[in-house]
Amino acid sequence: MSHRHPRRCHLALLIAASLSTPCAVAQDGQSPRADDAARMLDRVIVTAQRGNQTGVSRAGGVGVLGEQAAEDVPFGIRSFNAALILNQQPQTLGQVLENDPSVRTTYGFGNAAEQFVVRGFALAGDDIGYDGLYGILPRQLVAPELYESVQVLNGASAFLNGAAPGGSGIGGSVNLVPKRAGDTPLNRVTLGFTSPGHSGASFDIARRVGGDAAWGLRINGATRGGDVAIDDEDRQSDVLGLALDYTGNGFRAALDLAYQDIRVERLRPKVTVNNVVPRVPDADLNYGQPWQYTELRDVFGQLRAEWDIGEHTLLYGALGARDGREDGVYSSLTLLDAETGDASVSGSFIPRTDNNEAATVGLRTQLETGPVSHALNVGVSANWLTNRNAFEFYADAMPTNLYNPVDTVRPSTVSFVGGDLSDPFPISKTRLTSAFVSDTLGVLDDRVLLTAGARLQKINVRSYSNVTGALTAEYDEQDVTPVFGVVYKPVDGVSLYANRIESLVQGGTAPASGANPGGGAPLPVINAGEMLKPYVSRQTEIGVKLGHARLNAGVALFQTDRETAFLQPDPATQGALRFGPFGEQRNRGIEFSAEAMPVDGLRMIGGVSILDTELRRTVGGLNQGNDAVGVPDLLVNANVEWDVPALPALTLTGRAVHTGEQAANLANTTHLDSWTRFDIGARYVTLVRDHPLTLRFNIDNITDARYWASAFDSFRPDLLQGAPRTYKLSASIDF
Structure with missing residues (x-):
């Protein structure tokens, strides 16, 4: 033995x-x-995520500062690993982020695009990082099977990551790390089923070969499709990832390539309301239309390299690109009578293609000057994004009912058309460039770490006519976004920190229409298509982090002020709206998060976020001091895993997600009730001819609770209904 x-x-x-x-x-x-x-x-x-692993680590990529342990940086960071993703069986990135107490998920832009709310601010899919690069990931829906970890950085990050091309990410950022070959060979096949008729399979193969196992190859992919728990909502997903990497002689390089194709039919849409919150329909009821669909196809990847040019000096660089195409016929449902549920359906056809590139080059070096250590970092980055877009809006407003939906014919009466529907031409071109420098000084044996840096950012945006394609507007803006942070480690396992950091984002784009303040059909926006100038948001934060063999925890207090864009009635035009920066939003909050293993076989992750939002400097004092729309005052997450002592092969799981009350309109006359969802599951491990087999069974929303999940939206007061009870089964075998 x-x-x-x-x-x-x-x-x-x-x-x-x-x-x-x-x-x-x-x-x-x-x-x-x-x-x-x-x-x-x-x-x-390894397969079943056992051995006192919580599935969460306090480390990850911190932008241009590279991979860091949370205890050494003045920011909050958590990483959800591949084992957690495999065991929870999520189908979208949003379902992974349900584990984070500072994040909630909604839809954006009237379709299936997931939009995240971090510390009360939007994080659009355009602004999710791919191994630190912006603009490379699919922008609407991301299938999680291709990624080794999902990293969440709380707070503003303009210095760390650069200006977000989609104009969001003020409250935090998310970065996805692609899978690469590890030290151990891997052969894994997984079969899965989600009620009532969504099934699929995935594979994951990895090897290291050559002298000293210098070369690594990993290929993984998944295919799944069928009806999900919402009646007649059908989702199809096909993904394939390839990673080739090399390590040797102080040089490391990796090539990551990926393909993703997702189609969603009869999506249950958000509900546009006017200063009223209707009762919630049945949890699985679908008030979407049979002619509604969205199809998303993306090919993307990156080439990344690192070279140790000295014992303490690293030269690094990365180049990424994405080719994306979106097609969709979308429906929107506008509530007309909250008591009866009478509503109207309108539609649009919006094809789009994106061609994006991103690059970064930098140098990191460590040195000492007397009793002070230095971690110097200098570099440049750039993003090039081209959006080719066309759209056709329909005037038909066909009757339906929120509680007794009516299948309507596909609308055909065109009210507005722009661009070439068969071959969209550029509507906007964006170029983001920056140069950055920072130094982290360490004293008292690095028990005190002081980080100071600055990034000179330039944003160039060109907009083109949606009729002729001719250049209609251009602006060049630049600003310096600084960062100051300090970490003090009084004893091992304790870090006190503070930071002052900014966010620089491209201004929002005015939509074509918005909700009518007086009720009825949406009103046109007088400056539709106009892109607002970039604006700066400022964040201050203090906190403490604890690191122990059985407990990792963090507490943070923060305040973020940002200029905010709204739709307001245009005083010069009757019956029209104008989109502009008509105020400031201040978010203050307290966050607590923890991963604990109080005894062997018991693992817990979770946390609490308390948010207080306030609208300030509003036009004419309108809505002054009110809460921001769609930002809950309380978020609570709690995940528990328990290895049953009498049967070590069995693990029971449970999760509770609570979201507090949130304002449903700017006037704060309507609010969404708080809601709580409970998920349970079990995982059973066996050996089949020496091969580990893991069986999983999860039930999300076990009580089949009906609730409005979110009132957050970029442009108008829309409500998103929470998902119904969902059964998930999967089996993975390693061989």
Whole structure:
């Protein structure tokens, strides 16, 4: 028997005996050796996320500062790993981020595009990072199967990541790290099913070859499709990822390539309301239309390299690109009578293509000047984004009902058309360039770390006529976004920190129409298509982090002020709206998050966010001091996993997600009720001919609660209904 893991060997034999699987007996009829059983159990642990792993780490990419442990940086960061993603069986990025107490998910722009609310501010899909690069990921929906980790950085990050091309990311950023080959060979196949008729399969293969295992290859992909829990809503997804990497002689390089194709039919849309919150329909009721669909196809990737040009000096660079195409016929539902549920349906056809590139080059070096250590960082970055867009809006306003939906014919009466529907031409071209420099000074054996830096950012945006394609407007803006942060570690495992950082984002684009303040059909926007100038948001934050073998936790207090754009009645034009920066939004909050393992076999992750938002400097004092729309005052998350002592192969899971009350209009005369959702699950591990097999069963929203999940929207007061009870099953085998 191995002397290194006697307890683990005992557990391995116990599992093998209790399961009575064929692998419990060797082929020669003799009992397997204890060390063989131990190795088998180790493989089970990796597959099933056991061994006191919470699935969350306090480390990750911190923009241009590189990979960092949370205890060493003056910012809050958490990473959700691939094991957690595999076990929870999410179908979208938003379902992964449901684990974070500072994040909530909604839809943006009237379609299936996931939009995230971080610290009360929008984070659009355009502004999700791909291994630190903007503009490379698919912009609406992201299938999570291709990623090793999902990293959440709380707070503004203009210095760390550069200006977000989509004009969001003020309250925080999300970065996805693609899968690459690890030290251990991997062969994994997973079959999955989601009620009532959504099924699929995925594979994951990884190898390291060559001398010193210098070359790594990983190929993984997934295909799934069918009806989800919302009646007649159908989702199809196909993804494929390839990663080739090399490590040797102080040089590291990686090529990541990916393909994603997603189609959503009969999406249940958000509900446009006018100063009223209707009762919630049945949890699985679909008031979408049969002719509604969106199809998203993306090819994207990156080439990344690092070279150790000295013992303490690193030269790095990355180049990424994306080719994306979107087609969709969308429906919007406008509530006319909250009591009866009478509503109207309108539609639009919007094809779009995107061609984006991103690049960054930098140098990091460490040196000492007397008792002070330095971590210097200098570099440049650039993004080039071309949006080719066309649209056709329909005048038809067909009757339906929120509680008894009516299938209507596809609208055909064109009210407004722009661009070439068969071959969209450029509507906007954006070029973001920046140069950055920073230094992290360490004193007292690096128990005090002071970070100071600045990034000179330039934003160039060209807009073109949606009729002729001719250049109609251009502006060049630049600003310096600084960062100041300090970390003090009085004792091992404790970090006190503070930061002052800014966010520079491109101004929003005025929509074509908006909700009518007096009720009725939407009103046109007089400056539709106009892009607002960039504006700066400023954040201050203080906090404390705890790091222990059984507990990682953090508490943060923050304040962020940002200029805010609204739709307001245009005083010079009757019956029209104008989109502009008509005020300031101040968000103050307290965040607590933790991952704990109080005893062996019990793992918990969760946290609490308390938010206080305030509208300031509004035009004529209108809505002055009110809460921002769609920002809950309280967020609570709690995940628990328990390895049943009497049967070590069985793990029970549970999750509670609570979202507090949120304003549903600017006047704060209507609010969404708070809501709580409960999820449960189980995971069972066995061995099939020495191969670990993991069986999972999850139930999301076990009570089938009906609730309005969010009132957050970029342009108008829209309500998103929460998903109904959903059953998920999957089986993974490693061989």
